[in-house]
Amino acid sequence: MKPFFNRVAMIGVGLIGGSLARGLKKHGLCNTITGYARSVQELEKAVELGVIDDYASSVKDTVKNADLIILAIPMSAFESVFNEMSASIGSETLITDVGSAKASVIEAAKKAFGKLPSGLVPGHPIAGTEKSGVEASFDGLFENRRVILTPTENSSENAVEQVRQMWQQVGAEVVLMTADHHDQVLAATSHLPHVLAFSLVETLGKMHESSEIFRYAAGGFRDFTRIASSDPTMWRDICLHNKSAILSVLKKYERHLKTLELAIEAQDEQAINDIFVRAKAARDENVVD
């Protein structure tokens, strides 16, 4: 069943918000999209590109009469945006988001709304590039990508169903799980790799011969550190908003790295070999390039 929304409020029109807006339009899922962003310039660009139809000058005005509100904003902005909209949303209004950490979104909603609205269905599309901004958005970004929805104990069945169908219509495969489970899985598969890549570039950048060192960085290093080109502010916010899950997997990682370090130190051929063989097998079995 194809859902249809009369007025969509898109709070944040960067890469993800812009791409979702384009997808909604392309697949005929809405009548109008009103955008909101901190920068009027960004909003005008989004109108110019046909990503949104118009924009408002406050969150409050943007969400007025909207039947679907989508928050595509940095993790640090949720609390204030929820606060600004709390007086203006109807009891039936659907609210979803694309934030990279989910427990913290639910916590912010609780603070702002008092009680979690039945229309709130937090979500997270596992999609994106190192680029950011509305110019980088495109309607196919979510095709064949997974979207994780983390309904709260108050989310209505109908709300979950509508958000699920919206994502399916723009080409995504939708999976449901708890917010805590989402945060653990994403800490391991996305947040930790970003932390490691930023740290690697930081380490090399601080070495004496850093400009020479970067000159000899070949294929593997390039691939490995591409994610360190991602938006620093966004990743800082993710670290702050998924802190405990990230720290937990980071500490596991540090222990494994120390084990490997000690094996190299001890020239323990067998131990090094076992780790590398296991890792190669795990990757080859589980990850398709």
Next chain:
Amino acid sequence: MKPFFNRVAMIGVGLIGGSLARGLKKHGLCNTITGYARSVQELEKAVELGVIDDYASSVKDTVKNADLIILAIPMSAFESVFNEMSASIGSETLITDVGSAKASVIEAAKKAFGKLPSGLVPGHPIAGTEKSGVEASFDGLFENRRVILTPTENSSENAVEQVRQMWQQVGAEVVLMTADHHDQVLAATSHLPHVLAFSLVETLGKMHESSEIFRYAAGGFRDFTRIASSDPTMWRDICLHNKSAILSVLKKYERHLKTLELAIEAQDEQAINDIFVRAKAARDENVVD
């Protein structure tokens, strides 16, 4: 000036040895190439593919009458191969290699030859893929890639010049540096990233929900861990043969990672931000995708 070799002995005909043999032939740099490998099957495949012309059943026979000997073998094999060839090489014979660590090659040569031969010019092409074996070889592998030569105190000017020109003819850009410097630079740009990627896959593979976790591993993770699909034996050998340089940069990395961990723990927004901004700037300035 285009060098020309009558008989080339290619010890090891995997991805790198095979690709160099193909390049030598394509650019008309030699008359015949005799191969050697531990597996006769690999050698027959290499003959079939036209990568080598024939093969011998011992290192000794392979290098007999060769004017250029190329060692494209795992780091762990250098000492025994140098030993096997030491009685059979002429005083003018050129010897080079493609090993990923250079001080250890020079040390192995010293042990086997007593005195470093004037024809020995250790080298390392910064090229390769995650694939291995002669079937993966292709003549363009070194085009526009850097090759680092690390002449010893005994390398003759003529020997260095010939090896340099050989690499230039197959499309590479040749750079000279000391073996120790090479080992430090490569530890940072290649060996450390491999160690980190193997450790990341190991960490995730050992988690409870590992098969689920790998399912949500998206773009960044895929790129990041691609190098963990590399040959485990080769990388174990590199860890053992460039041990001190790898441990030195690995310890630096662990300190930077710990600093970031503590900043996340303390929710130190500014500190996290500074690291990410610096890392992104360093990568964007220095690495071209």
